[in-house]
Amino acid sequence: MTRIELLQGTLDLIVLQTLRWGPRHGYGIAQMIRAGSRNVLQVDTGSLYPALHRLERQGVIVADWSVSENNQRVRVYKLTAKGRKRLAAERSKWAQLTEAIQGIMAQPAEGET
Amino acid sequence: MRRDRELDEELRSHLRMAEQDRIARGEPPAVAAANALREFGNFGLVKEITREMWRGAWLDRWLNDLRFGVRMLRRSPGFAVMAILCLTVGIGANATVYGWVEGLLLRPYPAVAHEEQLLVLAGTRRGSTGYDEIAWPDFLDLARRCTLIETFIGDKITGVTLSIGDRAEVATGSIVSANYFDAIGVRPILGRGFLPGEDVGRNAHPVTVISYRLWQERFRGDPDIIGKKQSLNGVPFTIVGVAPPPFYGTFVGYPFQFWVPASMQGLLEGGDYKLEDRGAVWLEPFARLKPGVTREQAEGEIAGVMRQLEREYPTTNRGRSMVLLPLWRSPFNASGELLPTLRIALAVATFVLLIACANVGNLLLVRALGRRHELTVRLAIGAGRRRLVAQLLTESLILSALAAVGGCAVAYICRDVLSAIFSSFNGIVYRLPAEIDWRVLALSAGICTLSTLAFGLVPALLTSRIDLAGALRSGSASVVGGGRGSLVRSGMVLVQVALSFVLLVSVGLVVRSVARMRDADPGFATRDVVLTGFNLLAAGYDTVKATEFQDALLARVQALGGVQSAAFARIPPFSYATYGSAPVTFETYQPAPDEQATAQFNQVGPGYFATLGIPIVSGREFTRDDNGTSAHVAIVNETMVTRYWRGANPIGTRFKVKNEWVNVIGVAKDAKYESVREAPKPFFYLPLRQRFAGRFVVFLRTKLDPKQLATPVLRAVHAIDPLVAPASIITLREQMAITSASQRITVLLLAMFGGLALALAAVGLYGLMAYAVSQSSRELGLRMALGAKAADLLRLVMSQGLALTAAGVVVGAAGALALTSLMTDLLYQVSPRDPRAFGIAGAVMAAVAALACLGPALRAASADPLRVLRD
Numbered sequence: 001m002t003r004i005e006l007l008q009g010t011l012d013l014i015v016l017q018t019l020r021w022g023p024r025h026g027y028g029i030a031q032m033i034r035a036g037s038r039n040v041l042q043v044d045t046g047s048l049y050p051a052l053h054r055l056e057r058q059g060v061i062v063a064d065w066s067v068s069e070n071n072q073r074v075r076v077y078k079l080t081a082k083g084r085k086r087l088a089a090e091r092s093k094w095a096q097l098t099e100a101i102q103g104i105m106a107q108p109a110e111g112e113t
Numbered sequence: 114m115r116r117d118r119e120l121d122e123e124l125r126s127h128l129r130m131a132e133q134d135r136i137a138r139g140e141p142p143a144v145a146a147a148n149a150l151r152e153f154g155n156f157g158l159v160k161e162i163t164r165e166m167w168r169g170a171w172l173d174r175w176l177n178d179l180r181f182g183v184r185m186l187r188r189s190p191g192f193a194v195m196a197i198l199c200l201t202v203g204i205g206a207n208a209t210v211y212g213w214v215e216g217l218l219l220r221p222y223p224a225v226a227h228e229e230q231l232l233v234l235a236g237t238r239r240g241s242t243g244y245d246e247i248a249w250p251d252f253l254d255l256a257r258r259c260t261l262i263e264t265f266i267g268d269k270i271t272g273v274t275l276s277i278g279d280r281a282e283v284a285t286g287s288i289v290s291a292n293y294f295d296a297i298g299v300r301p302i303l304g305r306g307f308l309p310g311e312d313v314g315r316n317a318h319p320v321t322v323i324s325y326r327l328w329q330e331r332f333r334g335d336p337d338i339i340g341k342k343q344s345l346n347g348v349p350f351t352i353v354g355v356a357p358p359p360f361y362g363t364f365v366g367y368p369f370q371f372w373v374p375a376s377m378q379g380l381l382e383g384g385d386y387k388l389e390d391r392g393a394v395w396l397e398p399f400a401r402l403k404p405g406v407t408r409e410q411a412e413g414e415i416a417g418v419m420r421q422l423e424r425e426y427p428t429t430n431r432g433r434s435m436v437l438l439p440l441w442r443s444p445f446n447a448s449g450e451l452l453p454t455l456r457i458a459l460a461v462a463t464f465v466l467l468i469a470c471a472n473v474g475n476l477l478l479v480r481a482l483g484r485r486h487e488l489t490v491r492l493a494i495g496a497g498r499r500r501l502v503a504q505l506l507t508e509s510l511i512l513s514a515l516a517a518v519g520g521c522a523v524a525y526i527c528r529d530v531l532s533a534i535f536s537s538f539n540g541i542v543y544r545l546p547a548e549i550d551w552r553v554l555a556l557s558a559g560i561c562t563l564s565t566l567a568f569g570l571v572p573a574l575l576t577s578r579i580d581l582a583g584a585l586r587s588g589s590a591s592v593v594g595g596g597r598g599s600l601v602r603s604g605m606v607l608v609q610v611a612l613s614f615v616l617l618v619s620v621g622l623v624v625r626s627v628a629r630m631r632d633a634d635p636g637f638a639t640r641d642v643v644l645t646g647f648n649l650l651a652a653g654y655d656t657v658k659a660t661e662f663q664d665a666l667l668a669r670v671q672a673l674g675g676v677q678s679a680a681f682a683r684i685p686p687f688s689y690a691t692y693g694s695a696p697v698t699f700e701t702y703q704p705a706p707d708e709q710a711t712a713q714f715n716q717v718g719p720g721y722f723a724t725l726g727i728p729i730v731s732g733r734e735f736t737r738d739d740n741g742t743s744a745h746v747a748i749v750n751e752t753m754v755t756r757y758w759r760g761a762n763p764i765g766t767r768f769k770v771k772n773e774w775v776n777v778i779g780v781a782k783d784a785k786y787e788s789v790r791e792a793p794k795p796f797f798y799l800p801l802r803q804r805f806a807g808r809f810v811v812f813l814r815t816k817l818d819p820k821q822l823a824t825p826v827l828r829a830v831h832a833i834d835p836l837v838a839p840a841s842i843i844t845l846r847e848q849m850a851i852t853s854a855s856q857r858i859t860v861l862l863l864a865m866f867g868g869l870a871l872a873l874a875a876v877g878l879y880g881l882m883a884y885a886v887s888q889s890s891r892e893l894g895l896r897m898a899l900g901a902k903a904a905d906l907l908r909l910v911m912s913q914g915l916a917l918t919a920a921g922v923v924v925g926a927a928g929a930l931a932l933t934s935l936m937t938d939l940l941y942q943v944s945p946r947d948p949r950a951f952g953i954a955g956a957v958m959a960a961v962a963a964l965a966c967l968g969p970a971l972r973a974a975s976a977d978p979l980r981v982l983r984d
Contacts, residue, residue: 026123027130045127046159049120053166065119068126070133075123 011043011051013094016079016087019061023078025068026052052077060086116167120160128153175507182508185484192480196473196512197519199876200564202869203469204513204520206462208557209527212547214455216528217365218441218448220548224360226298227401231363232408232437234265234398234415235444239432239707244444246394246691247435249375249387251422252290255435258418261406264296266399267312267375270364270446271382273345273648275331275371284327284345286371287362288378294322294354296401297363301354303328304339312375315386319377321345322354324361327370345371346648348380361544363399366447368544391429392696392771397445400437408437429696431709447545453938454859460935461619461866464612466564468873471605474568475877477509478602479884481576488576501577509569510562517561524557525549534861535854571601599885603917606881609874610921611928614958616867618929619936621950623860626940630853633941636784637686638726639846643819644685645826646810646840656741656805662833663718663801664737666811669829675817680725681718683806686786687849692796698769702757712753712795713786714770716804722748722781724814725845732764732779739778739800746800748779753795775799788853790941812845819844859939871957875965882914882969890976897978907974914966915959922955929954 018029018036029052030043055061060083068074079087128149135145153159167173186193222228234255236245249267256265267290275284287293291313294306301322311318321343323332332338342349350373362369378395379386387393402411412435419434441448481488491501528547535543649659663681670679684690692713704710721727722734730751739746747770754763763777783793801809815822819842830839850857886893893906933945943950 025126025130027127030127031134045124045153046155046162049124049159049163050166053163057166057168068130072126072129073122074126074130075119 011047012055013087013090014041015048015051015055016060016083016090019077019079019083020087023064023066023076025074025076027074029077055083059083117164120163124153124156124160124163128156175503178504178507179511181504182511185508186511189480189483192476193512196476197516199469199472199476199873200513200516200568201519201523202873203466203564204517204557204560205523205527206465206520206866206869207560208520208524208549208553209530209547210455210458210462211553211556212524212528212549213451213531213545214459215550215553216546216548217451217531218455220550221365221440221448222297222363223548224299224357225363228440230401231266231297231399231440232402232411233440233443233445234400235436235438236394237434237436238709238711239434244436244438245433246445247396247398248391248394248429249378249396250389250391251419251430251433251435252396252398254422255415255418258421259411259414261403261411261414263401263403264292266290266293266296266363266401267396268293268363268398269375269378269396270367270369271373273371273381275343275345284370285367286321286345286369286373287364288375288381289372290398291374293372294356297399299356299360302357303336304352304354306354307372307374314376315388316380317376318374319348319350319380320353320374321350322356322372323352324356324368324370325358326368328355343371345373346381348377350377364446365443365451366543366545368542391426394694395691397443412437432707433709447543451545451858453936454862457619457859457936457939458862458866460932461616461863461870464616465866465870465873466560467567468609468612468870468877470564470568471609472873472877472880473509473512474572475602475605475880477505477569477572478575479880481505481572484576492577498577502573505573505576506565506569509565509573513561513565513568517557520561521549521554521557524553531858534858575601602881602884606874606877606917607921607924609877610918610958610962611925613867613870613874614922614925614954615929615932616863616870617954617957618925618933618950620860620863620867621953622933622936622940622943622945622947623856623863625947625950626943627853627856627860629942630789630856633785633789635686635789635849636727636782637845638814639849641816642725642812642814642845643817643822643842644810644812644845644848645842646685646808647830647837648808649837654807659805659807660740660802662837663809665833666829667718669832670811670813670826673813673822673825673829675815675821677814678720678724679811679813680720680723681801681809681811682721683716683801683809685810685812685845685848686725686784687788692786695770697757697797699757700766700768701761702759710757712797714747714797714799715786716801716806716809717798718801721798721812724812726814727784728782730780730782731762732777734779735798735800735802737802740802743803745773745775745803746778747775748781748798749777750781750796751783752793753797754780756795770797770799856939871961875961878914878918878962879965879968881917882910882966883972885913886910886969886973893973893976894978894980897976903974906976907970910970910973911963911966914970915962918958918962922958925958926951926955 014033015029018024018032024032026045026048030045030048033041033043052061052063056063056077060080061077062080063075063077065073066076131149131152132142132145135149136142140148150156164173220228222231225231234247236247238245246269252265252267255262259265267288269288270285271288272285289307289312291307291309291311294301300306302325304322306322307318307320311320323338323343328334328338335341338352338355341352343352344350356372362372373381375388375396378388387395400411402408415435415437419430423430423433438444441452443449488501492498524547528549531545531547532543535545649662654662667679667681670676684692692715694711694713696709696711698704698710702710717735719735719737719739722729729748732748734748735746747768749763754760757763757768758766763780765777767774767776769775781798784796785791786794786796813822813826823842826839826842830837896906896909897903929951930946937945
């Protein structure tokens with residue numbers, strides 16, 4: 001199965017999207033991305049944690065310590081109001097982008113017919 | 114740090130959850146842990162790059178580098194101490210010189226409010242390049258007519274005899290305009306400054322402001338000092354104020370003890386009252402411009418006023434004008450004299466710094482070799498080149514920062530060195546302080562940063578270019594040592610040799626110049642003449658009593674055993690006192706329309722020319738009969754005859770000094786009057802008996818030592834008047850040495866810095882050769898095994914070191930040829946390309962280089978081929 005590495009901007013968008021359903025810790029986010037993409041998208045810890053800390057610094061997510069279902073101390077992230085706004089903006093940009101790319105891809109290539 | 118711990122915990126919880134998930138999926142615990150870790154990746158690296166996202170991460174990183182750097186330096190203290198010492202010498206030399214420049218040239222009067230706005234007002238004369246003092250009436254007219262200048266401040270250094278109780282001593286002070294203290298913003302801590310009008314009226318206001326030091330030392334800080342009398346030159350003055358402690362006057366060179374208003378000039382200086390004389394130039398004033406006015410505008414206005422004055426007073430003001438100069442270009446105090454010296458010192462200090470940087474750069478390169486393993490490992494586990502360079506530069510910065518602190522300490526310790534050296538030359542109290550202010554500190558910090566880049570960047574870049582694979586494969590092969598690295602190291606040593614060669618040449622030139630000056634013929638006898646000074650004004654003498662005193666003294670000293678002849682003069686040659694200067698007019702010489710013929714003169718007594726050994730070319734010298742009742746006479750020098758009599762015999766003709774006709778009775782051979790470096794100039798002598806001076810010197814021609822004469826002369830003086838105190842007896846040579854003090858300072862500074870530079874270069878050369886020998890011990894051993902003798906190896910190493918030195922000398926010689934011409938001002942009858950100075954510098958360089966290479970060469974020659982090959 002091919003796994004696709006995510007670009008930084010895309011990763012940010014996906015992380016924010018994941019957090020839309022409620023607070024989550026880093027491992028949970030990674031698992032959710034993997035499950036949600038049916039194992040296609042692979043998130044390195046070396047990309048995930050820098051992204052989380054960067055987003056935290058930008059103020060679009062906040063982190064807090066809490067206790068997980070199996071009684072572990074974990075750091076959970078949740079969206080801020082600013083984060084929701086950013087997510088909305090990024091989503092519409094993403095929609096435009098995919099639409100545009102699909103438009104290009106749908107045109108028959110020269111000499112293909 | 115809490116944040117670090119939290120990040121650690123966060124990542125660990127991730128690992129644990131991954132592991133638990135795997136166990137839940139049925140993996141055995143040991144396999145699950147291993148797989149989870151593999152999936153996670155490099156734990157440390159993840160942490161590292163996550164941390165990068167934090168705010169202020171760079172500062173954190175840098176603090177880390179700093180801690181690491183300190184640890185690394187503590188691990189090799191020998192290297193650290195050596196490098197810091199080298200840099201301390203370099204930065205210290207610069208900070209010291211900048212301190213002097215600041216304290217003597219740029220900010221000489223820190224107690225004065227807005228000293229940076231002060232300008233020096235100096236007189237000019239058409240057709241002449243130097244600067245003159247200013248006449249008091251001109252000064253007043255300028256103050257009245259100029260609109261662009263806020264204030265004119267009158268100031269003139271003067272010396273007096275100060276008697277307190279039974280003690281008399283010489284003190285230096287200032288004759289100033291009444292606005293002096295208000296204009297410079299110095300507020301007396303006791304009493305007042307001068308009142309408007311106190312500088313008007315002949316000897317009308319005997320009031321004085323004394324210095325804090327004088328108040329403390331001579332009056333024990335007497336709180337009731339205001340209103341008390343103090344005698345200056347025998348004249349009672351009322352003390353009206355005490356200056357604040359940090360105020361030493363507005364003069365570079367001496368600390369001032371008192372200030373008196375200009376109205377007292379005549380009484381203090383003994384004789385001529387110059388306040389109404391437009392021909393007498395003596396004032397050394399300052400000016401402060403109105404806000405927004407440029408120096409050019411103000412100068413233009415002043416020139417305009419001076420042209421008006423030239424029309425109104427053609428006899429005195431023809432060809433005279435004035436300019437405004439920044440403080441550091443003042444011709445009236447020691448700053449002008451120190452300027453060339455400090456300029457050279459600045460250049461030399463820079464050289465020393467460059468040499469020190471080259472040295473430390475080499476040390477760093479050699480050290481990088483020792484750390485090859487550590488650096489390779491760090492690169493291998495993923496440290497970026499940029500990080501490595503940053504780390505190495507941080508270590509360099511630690512070195513130079515410590516050295517900068519040391520350098521500033523050196524500068525602080527050396528702040529009074531110039532005063533001490535000058536004072537030791539002739540026993541006068543000088544004040545030539547360095548000013549270590551924030552500007553000097555900022556400059557040192559700048560030098561520190563620049564030198565870090567200069568010595569640290571190349572080694573850091575070279576080191577970070579390690580060939581990873583190669584370095585890991587072979588443990589010992591030279592990675593930095595070969596090729597580029599060794600070329601860079603040789604290059605740095607070459608630069609050191611070249612720079613120190615330039616310094617050596619400069620030292621040689623200045624030493625030769627001083628020797629030339631010492632041997633130069635000043636036109637009078639410099640041997641077997643001693644002198645001492647008197648100030649009869651201090652003892653309250655008038656003309657008649659003073660002449661009697663002089664006659665009596667002459668009779669007594671001439672009777673002393675061992676004294677061949679004795680004579681008086683107002684001013685001794687080569688002193689800081691200024692000769693009289695007067696406009697002169699001639700019966701036969703017609704000056705050009707805008708020419709004002711002037712000449713300097715001295716008043717001398719009978720027997721002066723015989724005693725000083727100045728030949729009288731024709732006519733006769735003064736006798737006791739040239740006195741107040743006989744016709745006024747003069748002796749002129751040869752240059753004056755050439756210029757104003759066109760070489761015709763002047764004897765029997767007359768010329769006018771100011772408004773008085775004098776007959777020429779003799780022609781004296783040209784001599785040097787103020788310095789051996791001066792050009793021949795018209796000069797004439799008047800009899801002391803026809804132009805009285807209350808302050809004078811007596812010359813004795815004798816083979817005796819001044820020390821042997823001190824007691825008999827003092828006894829002779831006290832037999833006439835116990836209240837007169839002569840200055841100490843010195844030889845004429847010592848008197849001449851006073852004016853060459855700055856030359857000798859230059860020699861001293863250059864010799865000191867040159868020595869430092871030479872030592873640094875020798876250390877650099879030694880380090881390079883020692884390292885090269887230690888690196889090529891295999892090769893040397895092989896050569897020996899193949900039959901080379903010890904002498905061959907010795908020659909091999911020596912020739913390599915000396916070849917490098919020779920290359921450095923060639924480069925240095927080219928540099929010296931270009932640079933030493935900057936010293937022309939300072940050299941007397943020595944060409945800046947003097948072959949002997951270059952030759953001696955080359956010889957010294959070669960000798961030192963040979964010495965530096967000898968150790969490594971001997972080690973190479975004593976290599977044991979068996980052991981080397983076995984290892």
